[in-house]
Structures are given as structure tokens and as C-alpha cells.
Amino acid sequence: MTDPDFLLPLAKPLADPVPAGDLRTLERKARDCRNCPLWRPATQTVFGDGPADALAMLIGEQPGNQEDIAGAPFVGPSGQLLDRALQEAGLERERLYLTNTVKHFKFEQRGKARLHKRANAAEQEACRMWLAAEMLQLRPKVVVALGAMAAQTVFGRQFRVTRERGRWQALPGQARGLASWHPSAVLRMPDERREAGFRELVEDLGRVAEAVGAGGKTAT
Numbered sequence: 258m259t260d261p262d263f264l265l266p267l268a269k270p271l272a273d274p275v276p277a278g279d280l281r282t283l284e285r286k287a288r289d290c291r292n293c294p295l296w297r298p299a300t301q302t303v304f305g306d307g308p309a310d311a312l313a314m315l316i317g318e319q320p321g322n323q324e325d326i327a328g329a330p331f332v333g334p335s336g337q338l339l340d341r342a343l344q345e346a347g348l349e350r351e352r353l354y355l356t357n358t359v360k361h362f363k364f365e366q367r368g369k370a371r372l373h374k375r376a377n378a379a380e381q382e383a384c385r386m387w388l389a390a391e392m393l394q395l396r397p398k399v400v401v402a403l404g405a406m407a408a409q410t411v412f413g414r415q416f417r418v419t420r421e422r423g424r425w426q427a428l429p430g431q432a433r434g435l436a437s438w439h440p441s442a443v444l445r446m447p448d449e450r451r452e453a454g455f456r457e458l459v460e461d462l463g464r465v466a467e468a469v470g471a472g473g474k475t476a477t
């Protein structure tokens with residue numbers, strides 16, 4: 258059953274009906290999604306990954322080149338940086354649900370290279386139903402938005418990661434969420450800023466680790 262209150266974290270009401278089914282069913286249905294043009298040049302849909310009883314839901318922006326090839330989120334360079342940050346923060350990746358705001362890789366072909374392109378507003382809007390469906394299945398108590406695209410989808414268009422990074426936001430259903438840097442943004446930071454950016458990501462994930470508790474229970 259769709260619970261509109263629970264979908265309020267998705268910042269505004271959805272235009273499309275929320276697909277039904279457990280995570281495995283949703284993943285199967287999303288393979289055939291044609292709700293925006295991004296499916297056509299991409300290799301495959303990159304759906305979320307993680308257990309249905311995950312301690313927290315981490316939402317990134319969109320798959321990159323390696324995610325598109327592997328069919329799994331956060332496996333490329335930004336995934337490796339995220340893994341390091343999770344480890345330093347004391348979070349086990351296997352106990353989290355990792356997904357993206359948009360489920361297909363968007364790119365521009367330059368010779369043999371496929372250069373990442375940001376999904377536009379219409380594409381983000383078209384894909385929101387999948388994030389909503391994942392959220393309805395998981396009903397996470399803790400949501401982590403990595404990067405501006407995810408943060409604005411969850412907390413609203415006015416939200417600025419630069420201003421409000423690492424601060425807990427109340428969400429419906431007694432859930433809460435915070436935003437942090439997307440790992441790819443950390444990778445793009447100038448050399449002299451990158452280590453500090455990484456430390457900030459670890460610090461924010463540390464807050465998440467504390468919230469979900471060392472024993473795996475959500476702290477109240």
C-alpha cells in the first residue's frame with residue numbers, strides 16, 4: 258500500500274505511480290523502464306543494492322561508467338572512496354542500502370571515452386518513482402543523501418549541501434536524514450582541499466554510525 262506521508266522525504270508529490278513489489282521485484286521491473294530517454298544508450302539499469310533491513314539508506318546521484326558496466330552502484334572510483342570513508346566511519350557496507358537518484362548512466366561519447374553528464378530535471382523527475390518505491394520497501398530510519406541531486410530530492414530544492422552538510426533533518430515516519438559530499442565531488446576537489454573534504458565525509462558518516470548504533474540498532 259502506498260503511504261503518501263512516508264514519501265514526503267521525496268520533497269514533492271510524485272507525478273508517476275509508485276511501482277509495487279519487494280526489492281527484487283522492483284529491480285526486475287526497473288530493468289525494462291523506459292520512463293525517460295536515458296535507458297537507450299546505457300548498458301543497463303543500475304538499481305539499488307543492499308538488504309531490505311538495512312541500517313541506513315544511502316542515496317547518490319547517478320551511476321558512472323563503471324557502475325553502468327557492472328550493473329551495481331558505487332563500484333567505480335567514487336565507490337572505492339566511499340568504501341574507505343565507510344570503513345573509517347565504522348559502517349559496514351553490507352549492512353547499508355546503496356542506491357542512486359537516477360538509475361541510468363548519462364554520458365557524452367567522446368571518441369572511445371564516455372564522459373559523465375548530469376541528468377536533467379525531467380530525467381530526475383522521471384526516475385523519482387523508483388527511489389520512492391525503494392524507500393517504501395525499506396522504510397529507512399536513517400537516510401544519507403550524497404551530493405546535491407540526492408539532497409534536493411530528499412530535503413527539497415532549497416537545500417544546500419555546502420550550507421547544511423552533516424546536520425540532521427527530521428523526516429516523516431520518525432526518520433531522519435543528513436546530507437554530505439558525494440564521493441565523486443571529493444575526488445574532483447582541488448588537491449589542497451581533497452583531504453579535508455574526505456574528512457568531512459567521514460565525519461558525517463560517523464554521525465550515521467552513531468545514529469544506527471554499534472550493535473546495529475537505530476539510536477533514539
Ligand code: SF4
Nearest residue numbers: 290292293361383384
Ligand atoms: S533513468 Fe530512471 S526513469 Fe529513466 S529510463 Fe532509467 S530507470 Fe527509467
